[in-house]
Amino acid sequence: MPTLKEQGRKKVISRLFDAIAGAIAGSGVRIKAIGVGCPGPLDSKKGIVLSPPNLPDWRRVPLKKIIEKKFRLPVAVENDANCAGLGEAMNGAGRKASSMVLLTLGTGIGSAIVLNGKLWTGKGGFASELGHVSIDLNGPKCGCGNKGCIEMYASATAVERRRKAAGKMTAEDIYKAAEKGDKVSRRIVDETAVYLGAAVANIINALDPEVIVLAGGMAKAGEKYFAKIRKAAKERALKESFKGVRIVPAELGEDAGIIGAAWRAKKQ
Numbered sequence: 296m297p298t299l300k301e302q303g304r305k306k307v308i309s310r311l312f313d314a315i316a317g318a319i320a321g322s323g324v325r326i327k328a329i330g331v332g333c334p335g336p337l338d339s340k341k342g343i344v345l346s347p348p349n350l351p352d353w354r355r356v357p358l359k360k361i362i363e364k365k366f367r368l369p370v371a372v373e374n375d376a377n378c379a380g381l382g383e384a385m386n387g388a389g390r391k392a393s394s395m396v397l398l399t400l401g402t403g404i405g406s407a408i409v410l411n412g413k414l415w416t417g418k419g420g421f422a423s424e425l426g427h428v429s430i431d432l433n434g435p436k437c438g439c440g441n442k443g444c445i446e447m448y449a450s451a452t453a454v455e456r457r458r459k460a461a462g463k464m465t466a467e468d469i470y471k472a473a474e475k476g477d478k479v480s481r482r483i484v485d486e487t488a489v490y491l492g493a494a495v496a497n498i499i500n501a502l503d504p505e506v507i508v509l510a511g512g513m514a515k516a517g518e519k520y521f522a523k524i525r526k527a528a529k530e531r532a533l534k535e536s537f538k539g540v541r542i543v544p545a546e547l548g549e550d551a552g553i554i555g556a557a558w559r560a561k562k563q
């Protein structure tokens with residue numbers, strides 16, 4: 296079901312109620328808890344949605360309380376990228392690994408850190424925001440206030456912006472065109488692989504994870520693209536930390552967030 300956020304918060308919540316009621320009715324099992332993935336920033340402990348840039352009229356919405364009142368079941372509300380990360384860690388590209396980092400390349404770059412089957416949410420519940428790892432002190436100003444955030448270079452939006460001069464295309468089209476030999480697209484895709492490799496090297500140096508999962512349209516860009524990201528990461532990461540790390544595409548597509556939200560509800 297699309298969010299249709301432009302219709303306003305009340306209508307979105309009423310559609311959310313319909314989606315939950317439909318899922319419960321169609322499940323054929325007794326439901327014990329409800330997990331919800333939502334754009335951040337949000338207070339995942341209290342289940343309060345704070346002020347997501349993608350949901351303009353949502354300010355301090357107590358989503359957990361609202362859904363608990365309606366359905367009389369325990370509710371977990373979690374950042375959508377964290378849900379996707381938990382889904383991939385439990386059932387997707389990160390299964391069998393004890394440490395996994397997810398980067399999801401969409402409008403921005405979302406991320407999740409899953410350690411031993413549990414999300415690392417930080418002291419205030421705001422981790423992880425790896426899209427705001429800076430790769431250039433003098434780079435373009437990001438919405439977060441920092442400069443040169445990886446989000447400004449490797450999100451789908453950033454890839455599309457860089458291609459714009461030569462005609463507007465979606466990120467997925469650009470990856471496809473590059474694959475078919477379009478020179479401008481090829482250059483942009485190659486640059487993006489290096490930017491991503493630099494960000495991935497920072498993550499490897501910080502966390503030494505077993506798996507780094509990349510999700511979003513580019514996850515379909517193919518093995519050649521991933522080889523470039525790995526090469527760029529290897530050139531920059533500490534040798535010992537790079538050894539044995541897997542850098543792989545996501546496996547669950549759009550279901551990752553739903554599966555992860557269910558795990559989040561189960562683990563609360």
Ligand SMILES: [Zn+2]
Nearest residue numbers: 427437439444
């Ligand atoms: Zn930023």
